[in-house]
Amino acid sequence: MASVMPVVVYPPDEGGGRRVRVDGEILGRAYSLRDIAEFLRRAGIEEVDEGYVAMSGLIEWRGGGPDIWEH
Template sequence: MAAPVVVHAPDAEGGRRVVARGQVLGTAHNVMDVLDMLETVGLEREHVRLDDTQLIDWRDGGAYEWTPSSG
């Protein structure tokens, strides 16, 4: 089963699109932005493990990869 949250690869500015269960939550520029967005869909930050692959699919880098893409 796919993770319900997808954090896409960094864009040219280093922002990463965050999608939860098919709903685009916005563009995050750091981990705190991701946690803020997840709270809007009922996931309390105290209960979110950023390394939980059952919850979050980090595309092209993990939670601490925010380097802008070269393309």
């Protein structure tokens, strides 16, 4: 991993999507752990997969953890 960037995953909205913010920038709306992993890869965080997303202590989950996807 090149560097550590603050990652925040916001609570699910009415459609089940969760906004993802990396290093202060909203990257988009995720509907699964796979989506979050892709956002992190695009942000330059290498070797990220769904398991990393679910277990990483570097991700701040707001409104529920990685298993919460419904409003």
